[in-house]
Amino acid sequence: MTKRNKPHPQQLLVEGMNDFHVICALCEKYNVPETFCIPRPDKRKTQGVEPLLLSLPIILKDVNLQTLGIVVDADQDLQARWQGISDKLKSVGYDNIPKNTGAEGWIYEQNELPKIGVWIMPNNQLIGELEDFVAYLIPDDDQLKDKANEILDELEKLEINGYNKDDRSKAFIHTWLAWQKEPGRPMGLSITANVLKYDNEIIQAFINWLNKLYQ
Template sequence: MTDQRILLVEGESDKDFCQQLICTLKLYVTIEPETPRSLCQQAESDGVDVLRTIALPLALTRLSKKQITHLAVIVDADSSVQGYGFIKRRAQITTLLEQYGYIITELQSSISQGEIFSHTKAGIPSVGLWIMPTHSIDGMLEDLLLDNLGNPTQQSLLSKADTAINELGDLRTFKDTHLSKARLSTLLAWQKKPGTSAGKAYQAGVFNTDSAALTAFTLWLQAVFQ
């Protein structure tokens, strides 16, 4: 069996950040498909619905045929206000995994370490699951990054970004559920290289890679793919 290590993500920003992290950890992993939208041309954007209805079922079928050796899924919890949140998002993904023969354990106190589910049949690889931001609360990738900035300068920049956003008034057009995206985009627009991506910002030390939350995420990635 060819050694194929596959990571499924929701969209471009997730891919960019995870690709940089994977390179830093020296893990041999392919983000496949490039984004969920590449599987569904009718989709207006990338997102968890395309991932869980198309990309993940395809990957699980390949896994059962031993065409894949390692598989992990990263999705955003999003907000309970949107009708989602950590508990519902986990249920959406684990229900599908269970249909493919995976053993779904009950939520544990150490859930913020991510999860890895075993199959009922010996020889079929496990599947890793991480729900952003911390595999325990509502939110998204941007919340994980914003909560783990690397130094006081970045904290000050974020404070200025928050002030600018709050002063938009009627000029603000994005939804409340996209506030974290707006905050991170503004912060990254004010870096040494304006508009740098989250992945390059990670490499440049914008985020505290030694924080408990980012350490837990990297340890989960290593546990799935090493």
């Protein structure tokens, strides 16, 4: 790999290393052209959405930057997450920012500013996170999917779940992965190994967003 003296002109920012590995695996699976880089979150001092948002004004003022994509979790408040991103973009000079991203993700170009794109996990419409998005790679009729949900329901009914209910999607996907031929394989590697492979329309929408953003 050739070392760059300057940051890549097209970048995609993600919250953490799980996001990094999942998106890299999807890009390989769907043959997304290698026209952009995903800076490794573990190279930042701290991972997570707040450090990412705090860094936006600085990153967007880089004169070498042409395109910036942002992928973050909605968590428990989709509108608050979008508002936080909007406020940072407005502080740099972006205008005509809509009230939401739209199901297809948001892409915007404004004179003298980098092209910008935002995808809010899982699908720009619902609260949730990366793990909810990854769950779309499991077919609806998968029997282990139903069983994993039954087990989690039972744990919560008995109040013996160790996880916070806001983290149920994490508990679900890792439970499901623990029951595969190679138990406990990480999400990104599970995509690469075609354990997670269902071609859901939401996954395809994400790939379309990437291709359009970096075309």
